[in-house]
Amino acid sequence: MLLEISVGSVFVIAKAIRRTSRRLVAAVGILAVVGALGCGKLEGDAKASAVDGVQPEEVLPVDVLELASETFTANIEATGKALPIREGTLSGAISGRVEKILVNEGDIVRKGQVLVRFDSRGFHIGAKQAQAALAAARAASDIAKLELERAIKLSDGGASPQAVTDRANAQVDATTAQLAMAQAQVEQTQKGLSDTELRAPYDATVVAVLRQVGTFATSMPPTELISIVDTSSLEVQAFLPEDAVTAVHLGDTAKVLVGSAGVETTGKVVFVSDRMQTGSQTFEIRVLIENPDRIIKGGAFCRLSLTRPPIEGAVLVPLRAVRRDGKDQPYVFLLEKELVKRVDVTLGDSSGDRVLVRSGLAAGQRLITTTGSDVADGVRATARKI
Numbered sequence: 001m002l003l004e005i006s007v008g009s010v011f012v013i014a015k016a017i018r019r020t021s022r023r024l025v026a027a028v029g030i031l032a033v034v035g036a037l038g039c040g041k042l043e044g045d046a047k048a049s050a051v052d053g054v055q056p057e058e059v060l061p062v063d064v065l066e067l068a069s070e071t072f073t074a075n076i077e078a079t080g081k082a083l084p085i086r087e088g089t090l091s092g093a094i095s096g097r098v099e100k101i102l103v104n105e106g107d108i109v110r111k112g113q114v115l116v117r118f119d120s121r122g123f124h125i126g127a128k129q130a131q132a133a134l135a136a137a138r139a140a141s142d143i144a145k146l147e148l149e150r151a152i153k154l155s156d157g158g159a160s161p162q163a164v165t166d167r168a169n170a171q172v173d174a175t176t177a178q179l180a181m182a183q184a185q186v187e188q189t190q191k192g193l194s195d196t197e198l199r200a201p202y203d204a205t206v207v208a209v210l211r212q213v214g215t216f217a218t219s220m221p222p223t224e225l226i227s228i229v230d231t232s233s234l235e236v237q238a239f240l241p242e243d244a245v246t247a248v249h250l251g252d253t254a255k256v257l258v259g260s261a262g263v264e265t266t267g268k269v270v271f272v273s274d275r276m277q278t279g280s281q282t283f284e285i286r287v288l289i290e291n292p293d294r295i296i297k298g299g300a301f302c303r304l305s306l307t308r309p310p311i312e313g314a315v316l317v318p319l320r321a322v323r324r325d326g327k328d329q330p331y332v333f334l335l336e337k338e339l340v341k342r343v344d345v346t347l348g349d350s351s352g353d354r355v356l357v358r359s360g361l362a363a364g365q366r367l368i369t370t371t372g373s374d375v376a377d378g379v380r381a382t383a384r385k386i
Contacts, residue, residue: 062370064335064383065318069363072314072356074349076247076306080238080287082258084298086202086230089210091222092118093195098215103226105209108294109200115226118217120196127189130182137182141175148172204228205294231294236267236302239282243348247308248272254287255305261296265289269306308349315361316354321369322347332361333368333375335383340368342377 096118103115151168154160208227217223236256240248252269267289276283287304289296322330322345331344345360361367366383368375375381 060381061384062368062381065367065369067315067363067365067367069313072311074308074351076244078238078304080236080302080304082234082236082296082300082302084229084231085233089224090226092198092217095218098213103206105206107206111202113200114197116198118196123192130185130189134182134186137179141179144171144175204230229298231291231298234289234291235286237286238304239284242281256289257303258296258300260300315357319353319355335366335368340379340381
């Protein structure tokens with residue numbers, strides 16, 4: 001009995017399994033059909049989209065600045081060196097032994113002040129001899145003139161032939177010449193005496209005493225004795241780039257900063273070179289500044305600032321918006337009709353965080369100021385809303 005129940009149960013279970021299997025197969029088939037239909041629709045939509053030429057594309061938000069024209073004034077900045085207005089190394093006009101040195105290094109001297117004295121004994125003797133010769137020549141000249149006067153009187157009275165008068169006249173000419181030579185000799189000896197004193201040619205500061213007392217100094221070749229420098233005025237020498245040629249003229253005012261002396265002053269352009277420096281393509285200028293207290297030392301480092309003429313209708317862009325390619329060509333990106341466009345530019349002077357654009361841009365254009373590699377020529381973009 002137990003076996004019969006078990007066999008019957010087996011048949012019932014098997015029948016239920018067969019019904020369930022048919023339902024599962026039907027469900028799987030339905031899902032397969034639905035899936036096939038869905039995939040087919042998606043594929044069809046994709047193909048349709050491709051045919052229509054519409055591809056989904058991301059639009060890049062960017063920061064945009066609308067360019068405007070303005071008046072631009074820039075400064076020409078340069079560095080330079082302060083050169084003394086005058087400096088030199090002094091030598092004696094005569095050869096002789098140095099008897100006295102009357103100054104020390106660092107002394108401020110005035111024009112005409114005696115700096116060095118040479119042994120002058122020989123020149124004093126020569127001066128006395130010249131004075132004696134002058135006196136003799138003057139006496140001889142006076143006698144010759146008296147003889148001429150006497151000869152003329154005798155000749156006029158018929159007591160003396162004309163030849164005597166002619167000889168007396170010639171003697172006057174000879175003694176006059178001798179007198180002139182004696183006078184010249186006196187002047188020469190006086191100059192020699194004067195040259196035994198070496199004097200300052202201008203107001204200056206003694207920067208070096210080059211010889212000692214007792215040194216025999218020659219005039220040829222000249223023996224260097226004293227070095228002096230005049231820094232009451234200075235010329236600041238600087239070299240400017242070629243593009244500043246038309247911006248600097250004689251008489252222009254320049255600001256000068258001398259950091260070592262803590263001095264900020266103004267000066268005048270007194271020299272503009274007509275020649276470019278080979279290699280650097282720069283040209284030299286010099287700016288004269290006053291230094292009455294001699295605070296600024298010769299050779300001091302200086303900073304110069306000259307104002308350029310104003311440029312009307314200028315276009316300036318932020319420095320951060322300027323890029324450079326592999327050839328160092330500067331360029332910027334503009335936003336035109338929702339597309340990024342690269343534009344090559346020519347740059348000028350900078351002012352703060354902006355730079356002058358000499359060519360390539362115009363007022364009214366929309367400059368992209370966003371940085372980063374996402375911004376590229378041809379990319380779709382839109383102005384970011386603030």
